[in-house]
Amino acid sequence: MKRFVGPVLLSALGTVACATPQSAEPPRAAATPVDKTSGDLRSPAFFEATVPDRVERSRALFLEATRVFLHPRCVNCHPAGDSPMQGDAQYLHDPPVWRGSEDRGVVGMECTSCHQDQKLDLARVPSAPMWRLAPRVMAWAGQSAHGICEQIKDPARNGGRTLDRIVEHSAHDPLVAWGWTPGAGRVPAPGTQALFAEIVRAWVESGAECPAEEARR
């Protein structure tokens, strides 16, 4: 029986609308597949034991941290374009929402119109204080580990933070915290926020080295 077979690639349709060259809508599938079965994040002690060279260890620690950065719970709100993603399959957020001039949504559809400060009983909409998009300069979707690393170290692109502040942010920010307690059956980021912060601290203390451009975890 004749049926429609196979997905149609968007590229086959001709022009795909892009707001700016850098804000092309992200690919649907994650750049690196989500490992749903592994909640573990390897600790700094593991890298201490297995990577004696400081520079290599620093890079390996950052690469480990990208398992959090690039996890859907985090990268979905660090898009390159103007809309967040949703779900482990990282489709476009529905209802349709847009970044707005302050990364907090457009009038009438502000992020906090729906997303609350605290977890909700019975409602599945994710909630954490000051729900919003990361600024465009902090886009991680489609980035290599090297690219994310450079961005995080660059005060012009990391919100003017020192590396110590980065560690603080990783350890204590409540929106970051949401990634590990996302509620409503969502797959949490690997490990725990505390362990993640330790990894980031260990990375800073080992020299904050960036992985090579082609490095993948």
Added chain:
Amino acid sequence: MTVKLQVNGVEHAVDVDPDMPLLWVLRDVLNLTGTKYGCGQALCGACAVHLDGQVVRSCVTPVQRAEGRAVTTIEGLSADGSHPLQRAWVALGVPQCGYCQAGQIMTAAALLAGKPKPTDDEIDRSMAGNICRCGTYPRIRAAIRKAAGIADD
């Protein structure tokens, strides 16, 4: 627990769980039934009200978030149906079943308060969270433009 909130300019003290969604406080406790339940998951916009002028979806907004702030519902948008959007909605015969329209109007009111002359794209983006199953979208667009004083092309 007693939660104090101001709704349409009137102070209320309600004895409710602070986590009770604002929607049910409005509807079941204050009997302001103009704000509607459509989905309970912030997906449809029927429950849209203003909190200090910003749209919130009251079905997922805990009433304690409204404490000390001003809530405006459709009943409070104007004293007598005279808001330009309400007038435009009536003039153009926008509603069909009418159920989604309170939420539509509240969202549109916030839009026009923030952007008095929105572009078509801005209208569609701000209204994207309000579903209408009867399909009144063409007239919603036209009524927002009319209320904003944007001439037809």
Added chain:
Amino acid sequence: MTEGSGGERTTPAGDSREAAASPLGPLKISRRSVLAAMNVGLGGLALGLYRRCAPAAAAGGAGLEPNVWLHIAVDGTVTYLCHRSEMGQGVRSSLFALVADELGADLARVQVGQADGDKKYGNQNTDGSSSVRGKAFEDLRRVGATAREMLVAAAAQRWRVKPETCTTRDHQVVHVPTGRAVGFGDLVEQAAKLPVPKADDVKLRPRNELRHLGGDLPLIDAPAFVTGRATYGADVRVPGTLVAVIARPPVVGGRPLRYDESKALAVAGVKKVVAMPTAKPPYGFQPWGGVAVIAENTWAAMRGRAALDITWDSGSDGTYDSEAFERELAASVDAPGTPVRNVGDVDGAFGKAARVMEAEYHVPHLGHLPMEPIAVTARNVDGRWEIWAPTQNPQTARSIAAATLGVAEDQVTVHVTFLGGAFGRKSKADFIAEVVLLARAAGAPVRLQWTREDDVQHDYVNAVSTQRLRAGLDAQGKITAWLHRTAFPPIGSTFGPVDRPSADDLQQGVLDLALDVPNVRAEACAARSHTRVGWYRSVYNIFHGFAIGSFVDEIAVARGQDARDTWLEFIGPPRPLGLAELGVERLRNYGASLDEHPVDPGRLAKVIQRVTELARWSERKKEGRALGLAAHRSFLSYAACVVAVVADARRGVRVDEAWLVLDAGTIVNADRVRANLQGAVVMGISNALFGGITWKAGAVEQSNFHDARVARIGDVPRKMHVEFVPSELPPCGVGEPGVVPVAPAIANAVFALTGKRIRELPIARAFGV
């Protein structure tokens, strides 16, 4: 209507809703200011029309009551009880104008109430696009004509002139030769003493005296809608009401094995937990079963339900799987079915054909998804039951309530609220049976609230279907043979053991399809039902129209021909088609006679020509933008649609512009017809791009608007052109026919744009979005 201490509320029936025990808040709306604020268009008509309806009770004061629908007071105010439910089609803003025009009333002095469910009002079932067509049109006129004749008789008596020398207009009886006039109000007491003429005996005025027929009329309830004062099911406030939410079995016919009542009762505000009776097939309008939580307010009831910790026994349909069933349907249409239409010799013609084309089309179950999830209130006061329901069918609601309670029907009153959309869902009385059981169990008034999840997962979904179409073409490419096999679990399966569609079911788009093909056969193929199937705006026409509309386009493509030309050739020249020409034994024809409403390809051709003209069809080939065309007869009307489709980064494809033309014969309210057609385009877009309720392991997979998706504003073209054909032919259906050709037009445009033929809805799935 008395001014309350708080804001005034508007129910369709006025004060039949209880005055609130607690006030509505401080908002005061004065009648004068509401009216003054309204934009007065339409020659001043609007001002008086925006009047809240008078209560039926108040209308029972002194005056003339020639029949159950009309009351004329001594001050001249006319109250008309609308006997059909308002669910967005504008019935309340339309029927009264027809009655008033026949009467000769000033529309601004007519108030519209809402009739309770009672056989005395005639057919109150708001379904099947039938509120104006058929006998209704004349019956409505006779309602007004009866009052007119009595008022004229009274005036003629007073003036000692012949009644034939008088007429009515502008709310007065006028003696034509002298111009002498008297207002209705001044006549009612005298008229009330006169005998009431039989409705069948009254004379209708010439059609051209129906001043508003076919013109634009304002939406009388618009002021209530835009100020939040319209009362829907959940807005009714009866003192002492408890709120109930039901946990229903995920699988139809299932039941709870275990649940923990104490956990629900531990939730603050929860009062009672009630087991619902298990539903047994055929399900009909039985309650769905499960466990109900009754509480002080909606939030407490919802939380109580979530706490129940239920383990379910899934019953016999625990295996319903949409993917597997699709394979079953494919197998069903692979074999001959029951022939229900036959012209010539299809098998012989296929044998001789130069080319045979074949295609199969699949449309999933579709959900109604009205914006208002069901909410209904019932209370019992000294054995008298009162129900406030957003029901399309208040008489069935009444009889089901009575039967469920085991009481006489005259012990039950059903009030009809506004309906926040229905599309067929709210004509079913399942929720009526549920609420009366709960009110009885609670010993208090109960408002039963369905959540959105309940609405998605316990719908009387439109039938899922697979169609097989086969066409034989001769050497010149002319279609010489046409075979249509259709398999779907029909609505009858909800009410009895039915294993395939009947000939009556196939009247929707298969038997009333006009085609100029010498050999035609249609067969009804087996399909077992695994869930409650019901009627959803345009019903079986949705998938019949999708299949035929797509297949005709495929034939056009195969022949390298303009699809419009193919359509016009396919349906043949204008000619009324009777049973013999159609090749059917009988045609239910939506309850109308074939004499009055023949299958008329000429009317279909006209809407095809008009819509393609509007869409500049001859310029349809453009870079990056493609047009698609489809047409369909349903509910006696003829609809044709063209859409323009472009690529879209978010959705794969997007409808960029749409044209829809409807020939519905005589129409009453032009503005509401246009609004309805706009809505039909949007609903067609939803059906085509996103629609589909699917099952896995016996349970519905979707739960809310994130996965039971519908069109949002950005999915709808900014340029939409809808038009109805001006006509004096008898009224045909309006509410549903516009929906049907939209989905196939979209699929055809998608093919023209991308080269991909989509034979299975929803289109979004084909694009992976």
